[in-house]
Amino acid sequence: MFKIGSIFIPVTNIENSRQWYERNLGVTLIDSWEGGIGFYLPYGSTQLALIKVETPQSTEFSINSDQKNSYYNFVVDDIDHAHQHFKDNGVVTTDINDFNGMKFFDFFDLDGNPFSIVNEVEDSPFHSDQVKKLRESNLNS
Numbered sequence: 001m002f003k004i005g006s007i008f009i010p011v012t013n014i015e016n017s018r019q020w021y022e023r024n025l026g027v028t029l030i031d032s033w034e035g036g037i038g039f040y041l042p043y044g045s046t047q048l049a050l051i052k053v054e055t056p057q058s059t060e061f062s063i064n065s066d067q068k069n070s071y072y073n074f075v076v077d078d079i080d081h082a083h084q085h086f087k088d089n090g091v092v093t094t095d096i097n098d099f100n101g102m103k104f105f106d107f108f109d110l111d112g113n114p115f116s117i118v119n120e121v122e123d124s125p126f127h128s129d130q131v132k133k134l135r136e137s138n139l140n141s
Contacts, residue, residue, distance in 0.1 A: 004046045006038070007072060010053040011111050017050050020110050024089055025074075056111045070106070073116035075128070079103045082117050 011017040014037055021027050027039035027048055035052045060068045076082040079096060086093050086107050093107045104118040120128060 006047040006049050008049045008051050009059065009109070009113055010057040011050045011109070011113075012053060012056060013110070014050055014052050017110055021048070021050065024086065024091055056113075059113045059115075068114070070114050070116045073104070073118050075120055076117055077119070079105070079117060079119040 009017075014032075014035075018029075018037055021039065022029075025048075026042045028042075030038040030040055030047065032038070036049055038047055038049045040047050060070045062068050083093060083096055083105055091107050094105045096103050096105045101121045102118055102124065104116055106114050106116050108114055120126075122129075124130065
């Protein structure tokens with residue numbers, strides 16, 4: 001019944017951000033409107049929209065005084081390749097970290113918006129294949 005339709009990202013310069021997102025995330029233009037522009041990602045059905053704002057705005061929340069978390073992440077099959085892709089394009093990133101087998105890193109767009117990249121851990125209950133099985137099981141019960 002419900003699924004994520006779009007992710008909205010505040011940016012201060014639509015055209016510069018458009019080029020940045022096309023180059024670094026491989027998004028494809030759907031349409032634009034006054035103050036915004038919409039894209040689809042190479043995989044999945046969730047769309048991404050850039051919304052013009054006057055000043056940068058937070059796209060993360062604080063867990064405690066020294067730890068922040070982005071509201072969503074991007075999943076990749078090859079995290080080392082993704083990390084190198086961003087580094088080769090001059091994108092600011094953190095180092096790749098490991099949390100119980102899940103590797104992840106953060107990167108930042110032109111406005112400093114943070115995003116996380118993660119790989120999937122096969123044995124995790126959060127792996128897409130495990131979630132698919134759970135979803136099918138719940139539909140059949």
